[in-house]
Structures are given as structure tokens and as C-alpha cells.
Amino acid sequence: MILVTGGAGFIGSNFVLDWLAHSDEPVLNLDALTYAGNLHNLDSLRGDPRHVFVHGDICDRALLDRLLAAHRPRAIVHFAAESHVDRSIHGPAAFIRTNVQGTFTLLEAARTHWQALPADEQAAFRFLHVSTDEVYGSLGPQDPAFTESHPYQPNSPYSASKAASDHLVRAWFHTYGLPVLTTNCSNNYGPYHFPEKLIPLMIVNALAGKPLPVYGDGSNVRDWLYVKDHCSAIRTVLARGRVGETYNVGGCNEMTNLEIVRTVCALLDELRPDPAGPYSRLITFVKDRPGHDRRYAIDARKIERELGWRPAETFATGIRKTVQWYLDHPQWVAQVQSGAYREWMATQYPSAHAKVA
Ligand code: NAD
Ligand code: TYD
Secondary structure, eight states, rough: OOEEEEETSSHHHHHHHHHHOOOOOOOEEEOOOOOOOOGGGGGGGOOOOOEEEEEEOOOOOOHHHHHEEEEEEOOEEEOOOOHHHHHHHTOOOOOOOOIIIHHHHHHHHHHHHTTSSSSHHHHHHEEEEEEEEEGGGGOTSOOOBBOOTTOOOOSSSSHHHHHHHHHHHHHHHHOOOEEEEEEEEEEEEETOOOOHHHHHHHHHHHHOOOOEEEETTTTTEOOEEEEHHHHHHHHHHHHEEEEEEEEEEOOOOOEHHHHHHHHHHHHHHSSOOOOOOOOGGOOOOOOEOTTTTOOOBBOOOOHHHHHHHOOOHHHHHHHHHHHHHHOOOOOOOOHHHHHHHHHHHHHHSSSSSTTOO
């Protein structure tokens, strides 16, 4: 089996669903169920013996040791993180704890486990660390896109904590030989995206007739990738990536935030017209995010050249699927917004380790 950390979050839950749609290899899913973790994302796997969920923290070394000894995963795919830049500005401590201390603890547990494996299992073992393009800092309008050798220049507490975790992963390869892989991906969007991030926030606010807050002048640029394309990239790197290497993953979809919000509004005008008028009437420019990076752009030629991966979706196809998914899942949105899912989880998993095998 494989061990997935953070498999109840946005990308992690998409990955678990995608993995089990392509393979019968079981997934051990370790997630602390913070505000961003939502087991309803995995409702379709209820009763499926290929999915084993464990409510626990990657900072808990004893738990990690027990899980690795009991399940002997052949690979670890590490998504668990604090992931929201705005939250990192208001409360960086949780980002240092999970992203730095948590990755360190997981690396140490993985190293102990890996060193005790027989030689053939040691050679096949992989630790895949999922990271972000934000570690490279901010680009000017004419700068070339980030390659894997771009200097690390993180600007937010979030990106600094992810950069620190990337450095730890690199060091565990060079110092101990742990067979690691790192992926640095651009902004994802798609189903199960928590509505505090740009695209889902705009969809749910528009449907509720609330303002659509655009930071600054809306001209900051991101490179958007449909989440299922990110999942296929991770499967590809896990299967065929060269140990110790990093791979940039992007969607070749650079757009300004204002373009993104206008696209969402236009799709909603088509799919769920509002009698009060076009949704773009709700666009509201608000105070900019402190230290707001101007532009991210990924050069994904290495993963294409070496591993043959390319995104399947264009932004036009991916955003249409995403808006349609939110229109089709009002109950998921309502649960996330009401906090009802957290109450449900408190009943299901009253204490950490409750489900530890
Ligand atoms: P998310 O915030 O939606 O999910 C994070 C998950 O990790 C949640 O389920 C949460 O409960 C869990 N978690 C948090 N702290 C934990 C801990 N201490 N122990 C165990 N589990 C814990 O994040 P996401 O958007 O799905 O991002 C997943 C990964 O991908 C992160 O490492 C992030 O840095 C990276 N990434 C995200 C994006 C993006 O656009 N969302 C882009 C590039 C890279
Ligand atoms: P976000 O989804 O938080 O991702 P990240 O900061 O990791 O790129 O934000 C994407 C972009 O959208 C970023 O430039 C900030 C901007 N933004 C807004 O303009 N308004 C919002 O309400 C949010 C959440 C983000």
C-alpha cells in the first residue's frame, strides 16, 4: 500500500479518489482533520477496504512509527500542510509546526522505516513531497517562468515554511540516501476546493449574491492547473521520476486574478443566470494582501521531456467542469460553510488515534 498524508484536504482527497480509480493498491490516509480536512470528500469510498483512514498528526512520531511498522507502505505521498497564504499572514505558527516540524518528523520516521527494509524493498521505496511554485518567489511581467533550478526566494510565511520543508527533503536524500522526489506545482483548482481560496470563494459568493473581493488591482498572475492533472502528474513522478529530482508541474495557464473572476462570472451567467443582473456587478476591489507576489509561472518542460506528462485540461475546460461541480454540490458547500462537517467529524473521530489500526 501507499501512505498518503493530508488525504482529506483538497488535493489529497482528489488524489486518493484518482489513485483508487486507477489502481487497486490500497491507501493508508493519515490526516489531522484541521478545518481544511473534510472526510465528506471521500464519501464515495465509504466501505471500500482499499481506503484506510487514520485520524492523526504528522508531528506525532510514535503514531508514525506504529503506522509504518503495521502497514509497511512502499511509498509515502506527503500532502499534509497548512496551505492558505492569508492564514499564514495572520497566524504563522501553525505553518511552521506542520510544514516544517511535521515534514521533519515524517522524514525521520520514513528514514527509520526505510533503513530497516530488505534491500529490494529499500530500492523500491519512495518519499514523494508535494510542494508549491511559491517557494521560488515572485516574477516580473517579462521574466521567464520558474525552472527547477530557479533560486528559492519565498516571500510569505506559507511559502517560507514550504521552502524549508523542500530543503529538509533534499537534505534527507543527500545525507541519508532516502529515495525522495519533490514536485513544485502551480495553483490548483477543481472539485472539493475549500471556499477560502480564490476560485471556489468567487463561485460560492456569487451564488449567494455576496461581494467578490479582488485584492489590489486584480492584476496579479497565477498559473492555474486543474487538480486532476496535478494528480496524474504525481502518479507519473511516483512511478517514473528520478530519485532525488524535483519536477515543476504547471498548467500553462497564466491569468490575472481579474480574468479568473470575470471568467467565473461569465460561466455562472450562462449556467445559473441571476435575475438581478450579471455576476460581475459583485466584483469589489479590496485592500491588497501584504507582500502579495505579483506573478507565478511554471516551466513544466522537464516533467514533459523526462516523463511524458502533460495536463489534459485547458483552463476553459477545467473551469467549466469546476463551476458545474459547485452547482451540482450545494450540500457540500453548505456543510463546509456551516461547519457541520466538523461537528460530524468530532462525533466520528472524538480523539486522535481513534481509528489507528
Ligand atoms: P488543504 O489545506 O486543502 O489540505 C491540507 C490537508 O492536510 C487537510 O486535510 C488537513 O487536515 C491536513 N493536515 C494539516 N495539518 C496536518 C497535520 N499536522 N497532520 C496531518 N494532517 C494535517 O491543502 P491542499 O490545497 O490540498 O494542498 C495539499 C498540498 O499541496 C500542500 O502541501 C500544499 O502546500 C501543496 N500545494 C497546493 C497547491 C494549491 O493550489 N492548493 C498548489 C501547489 C502545492
Ligand atoms: P489563493 O487562492 O489564496 O492562492 P495563492 O495565494 O496561494 O496563490 O489566491 C490566488 C490569488 O487570488 C492571489 O493572487 C490572491 C488573490 N485573491 C483575491 O484577489 N481575493 C481573494 O478573496 C482571495 C482568497 C485571493
